Amino acid sequence: MSNLIDIVDAPLLRVWGDAVRARRIQGEQITLAIVELEPHAIVPEHRHEAEQLGMVITGEMHFTLDGETRVLGPGGTWRITANRPHGVAAGPAGAVVVDVFTPIRSDWDRLEVIEGETPRWPTAG
Amino acid sequence: MSNLIDIVDAPLLRVWGDAVRARRIQGEQITLAIVELEPHAIVPEHRHEAEQLGMVITGEMHFTLDGETRVLGPGGTWRITANRPHGVAAGPAGAVVVDVFTPIRSDWDRLEVIEGETPRWPTAG
Numbered sequence: 001m002s003n004l005i006d007i008v009d010a011p012l013l014r015v016w017g018d019a020v021r022a023r024r025i026q027g028e029q030i031t032l033a034i035v036e037l038e039p040h041a042i043v044p045e046h047r048h049e050a051e052q053l054g055m056v057i058t059g060e061m062h063f064t065l066d067g068e069t070r071v072l073g074p075g076g077t078w079r080i081t082a083n084r085p086h087g088v089a090a091g092p093a094g095a096v097v098v099d100v101f102t103p104i105r106s107d108w109d110r111l112e113v114i115e116g117e118t119p120r121w122p123t124a125g
Numbered sequence: 126m127s128n129l130i131d132i133v134d135a136p137l138l139r140v141w142g143d144a145v146r147a148r149r150i151q152g153e154q155i156t157l158a159i160v161e162l163e164p165h166a167i168v169p170e171h172r173h174e175a176e177q178l179g180m181v182i183t184g185e186m187h188f189t190l191d192g193e194t195r196v197l198g199p200g201g202t203w204r205i206t207a208n209r210p211h212g213v214a215a216g217p218a219g220a221v222v223v224d225v226f227t228p229i230r231s232d233w234d235r236l237e238v239i240e241g242e243t244p245r246w247p248t249a250g
Contacts, residue, residue, distance in 0.1 A: 004188055004201070004204075006201055027204055030155065053155050055132060077129070078129055079130075079150050082153075100178070
């Protein structure tokens, strides 16, 4: 399989209810995911062993990390070292973000694949 | 320092001549970089120990990896495991891409900081 693919050709995974979905590419050490959050989607505070960095591409969200909350728009980033508690609330237009993890999120292999959805980003044309 | 910052507040680094510049956040294990490529910028074929995954945010580029070349627009991705040769030629409008590396690119600590440049992405407003 090619190592140069369009992210929209990767399966869409049901990450957190119906409101948070993602496509990903898997390296040997890094997972790179494009995560689509519906308007007002909530990711409750949680934590995991994997280090996670990320950035907003479109839209807006309230990001809480280690007790600090900031409103992040395009170019807003997060730096979550292992086991730090974090949570998110998407803005009224939703958001599309890039999230990267190491080690890879093999636990996502068990997520349900959603068929036939149009990507929130990039938009066609 | 906050772990929730706007990428435009990170220093702009001169990565590859004047035509390829980047801002980054550093985790303990991952570097997340937003790389700005001028129109027709060239990154000659090279290789490095760090694993590198990435994706086009805006613009277009010709990406060559392991002898395969593809034209990538927004959402186009690359998956470069350790020491695989890769090179890039940006399209006529340039490109802005996200690149992530593990281990972190500590060698970028030595890069020149460019002052006073307006980011190519996100655009103001």
